[in-house]
Amino acid sequence: MRLKLAFQIILLFFLFSNCKEKQTNVETIPSHIPLNSSQKRVVDLAHLFSKVESDSLAYKIIQYETQTTNQIAILTIDSLPKNTNIQKFGTEVGKK
Secondary structure, three states: OOOHHHHHHHHHEEEEEEEEOOOOOOOOOOHHHOOOOOOOOOOOOOOOOOOOHHHHHHHHHHHHHHHOOOOOOOOOOOOOOOOOOOHHHHHHHHHH
């Protein structure tokens, strides 16, 4: 009887020790990464291009994408946030 009780306690311990609270996968977007909710190919936040230039670039990108199936986007910003690595910044922008 005592062995059976000990076995049940050990079994319950192992069953409940593997139970974990469901972890939510909340992805936070750093505030310095600009969002492209409209999915435009040319996002000119630094206002470097005229409307004609921006449209021309978008057209060239669309042509390239249809020929190669590669995707390209152009993002212009005024400056990088302080102490930001440009390669890491570019990777983070590409993920969004």
